[in-house]
Amino acid sequence: MKAKIPILFAVSIAIIVLSLVLVKANIVQPIATIFTGSLGDARRISGTIKEMTPLLILGSAVYLALKAGLFNIGAEGQYTVGACFGSLSMIAIGGGIGVAVGCFVGIITGALWALPAGLIKAYRNGHEVITTIMLNAIALLMTKALVAGPFKGPDQFTPSTSMMPVQSRLVPLFTIGNLEIPQSFVVGIVIVLLLAYWLKRNVSGFELKATGANPTAAKFAGVNTKQVTVKAMLMSGGLSGLAGALQVAQFEHRFYDGFATGYGFDALGVALLSGSNPAYLILSSFFFGAMNKGGTALVILGVDKGITTVVLSIVIVMFAAIRYRKKEDIRE
Amino acid sequence: MSFAVSMQNISKRFGMVQALDNVSFEVQAGTIHALVGENGAGKTTLIRALYGAMMPDDGSILIGGKTVKFRNSADAIGHRIGMVSQHYGIIGELTNLENLVLGSEGSAILNKVAMQARATELATSMGFEFDWDAESSTLGPAGGQKLEILKLLWRDSQIMILDEPTAMLSPQDSEALFVSLKQLAEKGATVIVVTHRVAEVFQHCKRVTVLRGGIKIADHNVDDVTPNQLAEEIVGGAVMERPQPVSSSKSSVRLKIDQLSVRGEKGDMAVRNLNLEVKMGQLVGIAGVDGNGQRELFHALIGVTRPISGTFSFDGSQWDSESSRTRITEGLRIIPEDRHEEGIIEDWSLLDSAALGLQRLPAFKNLSKGTKKQAPSMAEMFDTKFGRLSDEIASLSGGNQQRFVAGRALSLDAQLILAFQPARGLDLNSTTKVYNEIRRVCQAGACAIVVSFDLDELLDFCDRIVVMAHGELYEPQTEVARDRAAIGRLMVGAG
Numbered sequence: 001m002k003a004k005i006p007i008l009f010a011v012s013i014a015i016i017v018l019s020l021v022l023v024k025a026n027i028v029q030p031i032a033t034i035f036t037g038s039l040g041d042a043r044r045i046s047g048t049i050k051e052m053t054p055l056l057i058l059g060s061a062v063y064l065a066l067k068a069g070l071f072n073i074g075a076e077g078q079y080t081v082g083a084c085f086g087s088l089s090m091i092a093i094g095g096g097i098g099v100a101v102g103c104f105v106g107i108i109t110g111a112l113w114a115l116p117a118g119l120i121k122a123y124r125n126g127h128e129v130i131t132t133i134m135l136n137a138i139a140l141l142m143t144k145a146l147v148a149g150p151f152k153g154p155d156q157f158t159p160s161t162s163m164m165p166v167q168s169r170l171v172p173l174f175t176i177g178n179l180e181i182p183q184s185f186v187v188g189i190v191i192v193l194l195l196a197y198w199l200k201r202n203v204s205g206f207e208l209k210a211t212g213a214n215p216t217a218a219k220f221a222g223v224n225t226k227q228v229t230v231k232a233m234l235m236s237g238g239l240s241g242l243a244g245a246l247q248v249a250q251f252e253h254r255f256y257d258g259f260a261t262g263y264g265f266d267a268l269g270v271a272l273l274s275g276s277n278p279a280y281l282i283l284s285s286f287f288f289g290a291m292n293k294g295g296t297a298l299v300i301l302g303v304d305k306g307i308t309t310v311v312l313s314i315v316i317v318m319f320a321a322i323r324y325r326k327k328e329d330i331r332e
Numbered sequence: 333m334s335f336a337v338s339m340q341n342i343s344k345r346f347g348m349v350q351a352l353d354n355v356s357f358e359v360q361a362g363t364i365h366a367l368v369g370e371n372g373a374g375k376t377t378l379i380r381a382l383y384g385a386m387m388p389d390d391g392s393i394l395i396g397g398k399t400v401k402f403r404n405s406a407d408a409i410g411h412r413i414g415m416v417s418q419h420y421g422i423i424g425e426l427t428n429l430e431n432l433v434l435g436s437e438g439s440a441i442l443n444k445v446a447m448q449a450r451a452t453e454l455a456t457s458m459g460f461e462f463d464w465d466a467e468s469s470t471l472g473p474a475g476g477q478k479l480e481i482l483k484l485l486w487r488d489s490q491i492m493i494l495d496e497p498t499a500m501l502s503p504q505d506s507e508a509l510f511v512s513l514k515q516l517a518e519k520g521a522t523v524i525v526v527t528h529r530v531a532e533v534f535q536h537c538k539r540v541t542v543l544r545g546g547i548k549i550a551d552h553n554v555d556d557v558t559p560n561q562l563a564e565e566i567v568g569g570a571v572m573e574r575p576q577p578v579s580s581s582k583s584s585v586r587l588k589i590d591q592l593s594v595r596g597e598k599g600d601m602a603v604r605n606l607n608l609e610v611k612m613g614q615l616v617g618i619a620g621v622d623g624n625g626q627r628e629l630f631h632a633l634i635g636v637t638r639p640i641s642g643t644f645s646f647d648g649s650q651w652d653s654e655s656s657r658t659r660i661t662e663g664l665r666i667i668p669e670d671r672h673e674e675g676i677i678e679d680w681s682l683l684d685s686a687a688l689g690l691q692r693l694p695a696f697k698n699l700s701k702g703t704k705k706q707a708p709s710m711a712e713m714f715d716t717k718f719g720r721l722s723d724e725i726a727s728l729s730g731g732n733q734q735r736f737v738a739g740r741a742l743s744l745d746a747q748l749i750l751a752f753q754p755a756r757g758l759d760l761n762s763t764t765k766v767y768n769e770i771r772r773v774c775q776a777g778a779c780a781i782v783v784s785f786d787l788d789e790l791l792d793f794c795d796r797i798v799v800m801a802h803g804e805l806y807e808p809q810t811e812v813a814r815d816r817a818a819i820g821r822l823m824v825g826a827g
Contacts, residue, residue: 201699203691210688213677219636220666220674221689222656 030303037297038290042178049185050251052289054079054243054263056188059270059281060195061239065128066271067199068232069212070121074114074132075240076264077139081113082106082241084143087161087248087255088151094168103245110241111234113139118233122226128233136264144257151255160256170250184246189282191239196278208232240264266292269316288312334397336361336522337382337491342391344377351377352388353546359491359539364513364523366533366554368566369543370759371731375526378543379493382524383415384408395491414489416480418496424469431468431479436487454485458512473621474505481512491522498532500622500785503820510536530559530566531788544568563760572764577771579795582612586779587748592642594628602628604803605642610748610779615771617794618783618805620823625803626783627669630750633781634666635659646748657692663747663778667738667754671730675737678726682718683707685725686740695744706743713739714765730757738766746773749780755789767793787819801825 020027038048058075065072086106090098113135120126144159153162172180199205210218211228218225243263248255270288274280295308337359344352352374359365369375380386382393384402393400395411402408405415422431429444432451448464455462460478471479477497484492494513498506513523514536525537533540534554542549542565549565550557563571587610596602602625610616618626631637633644635656643652651659666689668674676685686707687696696702707721714735718728725733734757741749749770755763770780771793783800784790790797791814799806799822812818 203696203699206684206687206691206699210677213680214673216673217675217677217688219656220634220668222635222660222692224655224657 030298030301030307033297033301033303034291034294034308036294038294042176044293046178046180048286048289048293049180050182050289051292052285053182053185053188053250054247055266055270055285055288056185056281057191057243057246058240058263058267059274059285060188060191060278061236061243062267062271063274063278063281064195064199064208064239065232065236067212068208068228069215070118070128070229070232070236071268072114072117072132072233072236072240073129073268074117074135074139074237074264075267076260076262077132077136078110078113078237078240079244079247079264080139080143080260081244082110083244083248083252083259084146084151084255085109086241086245087164090164090168090245090249091153091162091254094165096168098164098168099170099249102249103242106241106243106245107238108241110244111238113241114233114237115230118230118237121233122229140260143255143259147255147257153254158256161254164248164253168249169253170246182250184250187242187246188285192278192281199278204231266312269312272316273319275319287315335359335394336396337524338394338397339378339382340392340394342378342381342388342393344381344386344388344390350546352381354391355543355546355548357382357541357548358551359522359524361522362517362520363538364510364517364525364536366537366540367524367526367543368528368530368533368540368562369549370528370566371757372545372729373543373566374546375543376495377546379415379495379524379526382408383413383493409487409489412488412490413493414484414487414491415493416477416484416495416497418499422468422471422476422479424467426468427465428462428468428471428479429464432464432483432486434483436483451482451486454482458482458485458515460512473500473623474502474508477501477505477509478512481516490520491524492516493524493526495526496528497525498527498529502621502823503787503816504824505621506532529786529788530563533562534559542566567760572761574764574767574792577615577793577795579614582777584612585609586612587644587646587781589633589644590642592629592632592639592644594625594632594637594639596625596628602803603632603639606803606805608798608805610781612777612779613774614779614796615774615794616779616781617790617797618781618800619787619790619797619819620783620785620800622785624800626752626800628803629800630669630752630783633750634664660689661692663745665741665744665746665749667741667749667751669752669756669783671733671737671756676725676733679724682711682721682723682725682728682736685736686710688740690740690744693744710739710743711736713742713769714762731759731762734758735762735766738769742769742773747778749773749778749782751780751782753784754782755784755786763789787816787823791816799823 037044039045058079062072062075083106086102089105090102093101117128117131117135120131121128147161148159151161153160155162170183173183173186174181199209207218207223208228210221210223211225215225252259266288270281270284273284291308291312295305298305298307335358339357342352342355355374355378357378367375367379377386381388384405384407393402400411426434429448429451433447451464460482468479497509501509517523527533537554539552540554540562541551542562544566589606589608592603592606593601594603606629620626628637632639639652643650645651646662649662672678677688683703686703687699690696695706711718716728716732716735716739718732725736728736738754751770754766758766774780782790782794797808797813797819799808799819801823802825806822808815808818808822
């Protein structure tokens with residue numbers, strides 16, 4: 001079987017190339033466009049980094065839950081709730097303190113939004129995938145209602161909060177010509193590094209990994225796996241909420257209906273693709289960010305942006321097939 | 333002479349491991365033939381080849397003088413070969429009769445009357461008795477074993493392979509089993525018994541074949557060989573002496589269990605009002621047939637199951653209301669029953685595995701330094717063979733995993749050692765080493781409880797033996813405290 005895989009791979013590539021040649025498709029141009037569209041110049045690189053930033057933080061959130069054996073599909077909802085409530089304090093208080101309080105509120109509300117899923121999983125064994133999907137729907141509709149009603153800015157015509165005061169918005173940490181490095185991007189990098197360190201060196205991280213890898217063995221090792229499950233969900237939700245709040249402070253400067261555009265779901269791919277090393281979150285979120293950014297440039301060619309989703313999906317499926325293949329059992 | 337079974341020059345390789353190397357194995361009709369060897373010697377591989385569950389790379393198999401080639405077990409069954417594996421295939425939800433005929437019903441429409449008549453006839457011929465309409469979950473291990481043997485008769489098996497048939501039986505039931513097997517052999521059946529119990533070979537078998545490291549070491553008439561010689565052939569060198577256990581118990585009680593009751597998985601009362609005091613220095617062996625509450629008792633002591641009533645304390649610390657973590661901090665160490673599920677995380681490195689269960693101890697305050705310091709000495713304690721410390725623990729053989737897990741449990745200031753079948757997967761000498769180390773730690777002031785289904789092992793090493801039957805503990809009278817038969821009677825609840 002092993003020898004057959006490269007052959008199958010080569011044959012399938014040959015078939016794809018042949019069929020593209022047959023229909024006289026130009027495959028070079030779209031690929032080149034994705035490249036130039038995402039990395040062509042400093043402005044576009046900045047755009048890629050902007051796309052990458054929420055993915056980085058949300059990817060960390062999903063990754064952390066994944067290590068505890070939890071599939072947090074709810075990142076999108078936690079992100080939305082964090083952004084919605086975080087934006088209120090940022091607008092109301094204003095200034096640096098407003099942003100700090102807003103981020104704190106984002107973390108708390110995001111964590112609270114994940115809490116029911118954690119509790120239900122730990123104490124009632126209800127599957128977190130189901131509960132987080134439900135919570136996503138509630139988050140989406142609840143924030144929609146809030147922003148159309150009580151949270152709606154007096155100066156707004158659409159369901160949206162007011163804009164943050166200009167002087168309170170996060171500016172890029174530094175700018176070189178057209179290249180902008182946002183502060184929230186740096187926060188994301190720091191989170192990834194802290195997470196990597198925590199999982200590797202901290203005893204709580206150790207117990208979290210044990211719970212995810214083999215809950216029975218973890219229990220025998222004296223780990224309170226129920227607590228770990230709740231804690232992991234809280235932390236994951238908190239990070240997602242922070243991602244939402246930072247998105248408001250750095251880029252969006254308000255919360256509005258339709259704020260969440262699927263970063264929370266892309267983050268699942270980001271986390272899966274980074275495999276066993278959290279540092280790879282940086283690479284995989286960059287890859288997703290570049291595809292998102294470059295994909296928009298495809299419109300000029302009349303190619304649907306959705307093609308990048310297809311590419312990302314194929315990459316994830318192939319990665320999963322390689323990484324999570326079952327080891328051959330040679331035990332007697 | 334023509335043999336009932338003749339396997340010639342069988343070889344089989346799994347990856348890097350030569351499981352069988354040019355092994356020839358011949359069995360005369362009408363005999364009980366023992367196949368002995370340590371774990372990993374190739375016994376299981378050899379009989380799986382005979383049962384068609386595995387195709388050898390090389391060699392030939394002759395049944396009744398004719399060459400056969402088995403592609404699967406159905407082929408082997410067609411040649412009237414039957415096997416009772418270690419974990420038998422009785423389905424608890426079916427009735428005894430349904431289990432008996434399962435897979436060999438004979439016709440599309442079941443004629444219960446005819447089936448029951450034949451079943452009763454077979455059972456009577458063996459001196460067995462079964463309630464055919466009862467659910468098989470009501471059978472004990474001995475009943476299950478008997479039903480498995482009837483299954484072979486139901487299929488007209490003439491060559492019967494039994495893999496460690498007495499592993500789960502009390503001494504009395506083992507005795508009865510061999511009586512049945514002898515009866516079958518006298519009627520002309522060929523019985524192959526895979527076992528690691530040397531005593532059984534001498535009591536019941538006619539011939540014995542020794543395998544070691546995938547190679548056939550010897551073939552004997554049992555009468556021509558001494559137990560010591562056989563043990564040395566199995567081990568491949570001198571057998572470590574097992575010094576008679578001396579009690580090193582001091583007066584002070586460390587573990588005190590008071591009226592403990594624990595529910596089992598199915599909601600039944602698995603442990604009933606159990607009392608036990610373990611003194612400093614004691615190595616207590618719990619004898620008993622599997623499934624009499626040993627598991628649930630351990631789970632309660634470890635803290636993965638909450639007892640429904642009763643208390644237990646260690647050094648005065650009320651453990652029943654403390655977390656597992658606290659118990660571990662206070663010296664609880666575990667060699668768990670199911671290594672794969674409870675003892676290790678398969679894709680973790682040996683380094684990380686070293687801290688599993690001990691992660692809150694001061695030795696692992698700095699996780700990476702602690703693991704680098706502790707992992708090598710844990711591996712060294714019982715000569716665990718491994719590549720690098722960064723290798724996955726799953727890359728180790730089962731025996732080496734067990735050595736590592738045992739080394740881990742005994743490395744860091746153990747005060748109460750709970751060991752469930754600690755010899756599982758270990759060879760004779762490693763077993764002795766593990767028990768000797770437990771004894772050494774006990775002499776230093778700790779205490780230990782060992783559960784084993786092998787009474788001889790407990791008699792060899794423990795200074796006190798208690799029996800667990802139907803969730804209750806029985807202490808044999810002082811004058812029969814080391815009497816095999818008396819303890820055996822308690823095991824089946826006939827004290």
